[in-house]
Amino acid sequence: MTPNGWLQIAVYMVALLAVAIPLGAYMARVYDGESIWLARIFGPLEGALYRLAGVRADQEMSWRAYAGALLVFSAASFIVVYVLQRLQGLLPLNPMALGAVPGHLAFNTAVSFATNTNWQSYGGETTLSYLTQMAGLTVQNFVSAAVGMAVLVALARGFMRREAKTVGNFWVDLTRSTLYILLPLSFILALVLVSQGVVQTFGGPARATLIDPSDSVTTQTIAVGPAASQIAIKQLGTNGGGFFNVNSAHPFENPTPLSNFLELFAILIIPAALCHTFGRMVRDKRQGRALLAAMTVVFVPLVILSAAAEQRGNPLWHGVDQAAGALQSGGNMEGKDVRFGIANSALWATATTAASNGSVNAMHDSFTPLGGLVPLWLIQIGEVIYGGVGSGLYGMLVFAIVAVFVAGLMVGRTPEYLGK
Secondary structure, eight states, X not given: OOHHXXXXXXXXXXXXXXXXXHHHHHHHHHHTTOOOTTHHHHHHHHHHHHHHHTOOTTOOOOHHHHHHHHHHHHHHHHHHHHHHHHTGGXXXXXXXXXXXXXHHHHHHHHHHHHTXXXXXXXXXXXXXXXXXXXXXXXXXXXHHHHHHHHHHHHHHHHHHOSSOOOOOOHHHHHHHHIIIIIHHHHHHXXXXXXXXXXXXXXXXXXXXXXXXXOSSOOEEEEOOOBOHHHHHHHHHTTOOOOSSTTGGXXXXXXXXXXXXXXXXXXXXXXXXXXXXXXXXXXXXXXHHHHHHHHHHHHHHHHHHHHHHHHHHOOTTOTTOOOOOOSSOXXXXXXXXXXXXXXXXXXXXXXXXXXXXXXXXXXXXXXXXXXXXXXXXXXXXXXXXXXXXXXXXXXXXXXXXXXXXXXXXHHHTSOOOSTTO
């Protein structure tokens, strides 16, 4: 690896860990119902939403009621996204006059986004209207992430409480996750991304005259749209589904080194911060620090391994200059963008699969066997190293519980975690 590559990874990790603790503390205050300054802005809206939905914020649910509300909400989300795709040809904000999404593809996409999977088998700019991208996919990017965070919060309360038979109110946790955490962070990130050149417009596609036209083709149609608002939450909510077909390798989604760093930072910041949130909610900050440390100890060597393997290049490419220099980053640049080079491509590939995010700025199938083994292994262990918002941490807690159980049996003690 080059000194520049080492520096990029070091800056990223320092920034991530530095912000994780204060953000984690803030999120714990949100879920514990403590006073926060954003309540002055969103408090009236939060109360209005509860009244509109007939929800009593002070009434908690049993775990069965909590799970039932979650399933009902997710089912409703699926139906809305499916219907929106099927009717998009009749709806506004469709400057390219795109027709209805085929039934099987609409079903696949609705399931994918309602479950925070965000697996895509279509080209966003040629399949979905602006309305579908915003009211369907962007909304699901918010609420499906909030559902994962709500489940983690309910689990934390279950660990903390001894006699209570309730784990909170799903609708309150869902609303507060969206209003006080995801929405403010997304708003700030979207504005910064727009400043870097990420497109955000309701205007129709741009058309450019070709420099070297043919007899039949003289212009090129360039898709644009309200992308920045979706890109911000796709990263912060560990969703990953791109506005454009090539995702974060597209210059309208990820135009500059700064936008690349910020989007990459956004992928892991909430999952990392939730470790501290969990520690504060169970009244044992050491547990949060231990979980964050365990994830970091696994993540950093994997980043270095992937970057080193890609920087080493392909030994079968004889006669090809793969050395890093002033004019190139060197190494295996197949499937990678020259704007980002080896270090940022390897770091993104590791972070996105560690967090079940799915966004890409390089093609993983073009990595070397060893460099590509890193994202593959992270996927196979369940993407719990930081992981998706909420889902990564409660997945990691399963490993912790199993480890405590096995260790307890080995030393002849009753297995116990957090006093239970």
